[in-house]
Amino acid sequence: xxxxxxxxxxxxxxxxxxxxxxxxxxxxVEVQAATTCGTDVKMWRHGHRILPPYPCRFGHETAGVRADxxxxxxxxxxxxxxxCGPCQSGRPQxxxxxxxxxxxxxxxIAAPAAALHPIPDALPAEAAAMAEPLAAAVxxxxxxxxxxxxxxxxxxxxxxxxxxxxxxxxRDVTVADPHAxxxxxxxxxxxxxxxxxDDRHELVFEAVGRTEAWRxxxxxxxxxxxxxxxxxxxTGTEVSFQTGPLHYEELELRGSFHHSPEEVDEALxxxxxxEALWRTLRGPTISLEELPEAxxxxxxxxxxxxxxxxxx
Ligand SMILES: [Zn+2]
Ligand SMILES: [Zn+2]
Numbered sequence: 001x002x003x004x005x006x007x008x009x010x011x012x013x014x015x016x017x018x019x020x021x022x023x024x025x026x027x028x029v030e031v032q033a034a035t036t037c038g039t040d041v042k043m044w045r046h047g048h049r050i051l052p053p054y055p056c057r058f059g060h061e062t063a064g065v066r067a068d069x070x071x072x073x074x075x076x077x078x079x080x081x082x083x084c085g086p087c088q089s090g091r092p093q094x095x096x097x098x099x100x101x102x103x104x105x106x107x108x109i110a111a112p113a114a115a116l117h118p119i120p121d122a123l124p125a126e127a128a129a130m131a132e133p134l135a136a137a138v139x140x141x142x143x144x145x146x147x148x149x150x151x152x153x154x155x156x157x158x159x160x161x162x163x164x165x166x167x168x169x170x171r172d173v174t175v176a177d178p179h180a181x182x183x184x185x186x187x188x189x190x191x192x193x194x195x196x197x198d199d200r201h202e203l204v205f206e207a208v209g210r211t212e213a214w215r216x217x218x219x220x221x222x223x224x225x226x227x228x229x230x231x232x233x234x235t236g237t238e239v240s241f242q243t244g245p246l247h248y249e250e251l252e253l254r255g256s257f258h259h260s261p262e263e264v265d266e267a268l269x270x271x272x273x274x275e276a277l278w279r280t281l282r283g284p285t286i287s288l289e290e291l292p293e294a295x296x297x298x299x300x301x302x303x304x305x306x307x308x309x310x311x312x
């Protein structure tokens with residue numbers, strides 16, 4: 001079969017590789033859609049701590065059909081160990097020893113059955129693939145509060161997914177992004193928009209992944225407010241905050257990482273209930289062979305996710 005194989009940073013080749021094996025508790029899935037995200041671009045450009053030694057496969061937002069049962073499934077990108085401290089305390093998203101399931105950019109992928117989630121009937125594969133990042137947005141919303149006045153810093157795919165979920169809860173959302181096209185997407189989803197967060201809000205989500213944005217999000221929180229930090233910065237990065245708001249205003253900073261299996265199912269249900277949520281993010285469908293060029297192309301304009309269909 002054909003697969004995109006990463007030989008090192010910025011060295012991605014589409015090659016013939018051996019067929020994956022189904023085994024004990026492992027199923028083979030025929031990939032119908034694998035969406036790209038910012039993490040893929042980072043992995044392609046700089047490598048990533050979870051990539052196995054090179055050459056390796058990647059692609060972690062994958063939907064297709066189980067070869068053995070014919071069931072349509074989303075392939076979650078990880079399975080928690082179930083045994084570590086966080087797993088034992090009900091927080092599998094920060095499992096210390098997860099099994100990563102990468103390799104969606106291929107005709108087929110072998111995945112532990114525990115990573116597979118049934119796709120609602122009417123939901124197309126390219127939309128179902130987005131349940132992986134959307135589950136992280138579902139988790140981030142759960143890390144926040146029920147405040148009615150919400151700000152989201154960053155109108156990328158994560159910021160827009162947060163927007164759709166929180167607008168659907170009937171709350172006021174302001175999305176800040178310097179790009180006019182992304183602000184227009186946020187408005188289409190029912191939010192207000194701004195270039196910067198000038199006012200202060202009860203609940204602020206940071207969805208950029210840069211230290212300046214972490215600080216800007218903290219500065220935009222109202223007294224007693226909560227900031228949920230969703231965008232990851234490179235490991236080892238340090239960021240400083242003013243002590244005043246943390247102390248005198250009891251500002252809370254909360255990290256948010258990844259998702260639980262239940263949140264993946266919630267994300268699939270949300271996608272089935274709200275077409276606007278995935279239609280605004282769906283970019284062009286491309287073949288495996290077109291993937292290296294797509295990752296090389298800088299993303300400007302509206303937030304879009306490429307849809308790799310390895311059958312095309
Ligand atoms: Zn992703
Ligand atoms: Zn664990």
